[in-house]
Amino acid sequence: MSSQPLTAPERRAATARSLGSTGAAIILYLLPLPLLGKAFYELVLRGRFTGFVLSLALFALFILGAELMRRGITKSWDFKSRKVALAGGPPLKSMGSIVIGVATVLTAFLAGDQALPASIAIGLGAILGLFLTYGLDARGAKGVSADSGISAEEVQAALAEARGRLGAIEEAGKRLTGSAAYELRQKIRDVMAAAAKVLHLIEEDPRDLRRARKFLNVYLDSAKTVTENYAASAEKSHSPEMEAKYRAVLDDLKKTCDEQYVKLLENDTLDLDAQIEVLKTRLTREGLS
């Protein structure tokens, strides 16, 4: 899913999801630990290298399944928390369940001295338990009504592209040096937060995408070009005049972003497009675009 976190709250939410999924899947990481004990027993106490390797291989298979499951849980939570989402990619939870099920059958049969039917039953029990505890993988799309004329794929692609541009702005901001770098980076963060608000609005109501298309394509692209050009020129030589211009442009970007957010809320498209045109002309005139 295309959802790189942009703002501090988004980053915090992503970290919380990651930690939460690890917590939810922790039992799957802990249960295979006895196999490490067996690996130690086989190698150190018995001197049986094959047994040592097999124990480690079974342990690794369990951990692989747990990791797939953890990623699947994160993906499901991400899907649930978004207004518009498209569940694509491999079904990680199902894959994790099958890997853990196979590891359980092999462990019970090869190491646990269980008959084959009993081992298979134990493995199926594990798969059923995983399914009941963690549920199935999220599939399909949500958040876009069929009569809106916009597909979830379209919204996802547009938002991903916009997030990519914002990410590039942030990256270019990191390259800024000099005494004003801290202040400029803070301004860039403000622009990002304001732009992220617009993206959230589109996510809330995908019908806004049509009205905001120019904002996402022209405006964010201009902001990205300006920042990248300034960062590149500032690396070579520091010009106070250029710095002042860039600072003013950032203030303008932030202001326009806020205004566009309000205008999107009010569905005032015509005014919004005119404003973008004015900004674009200004950037070209000042040699920043």
Place this chain on the structure above:
Amino acid sequence: MSIGFLRFLGVLLILGSIGFATVKGSITGGFRYITPGFGQVTHVIAAPDRS
């Protein structure tokens, strides 16, 4: 049946099946097909009284 109960059942199944396989697998020495005498029950036979 509520979702909570089903989850609880799921956790029990996970603990029971995976836990059983890994714990039993680790306390049983060796591996099937690899370790000679794997799975055979050995009894401790008392030594004859020599007194």
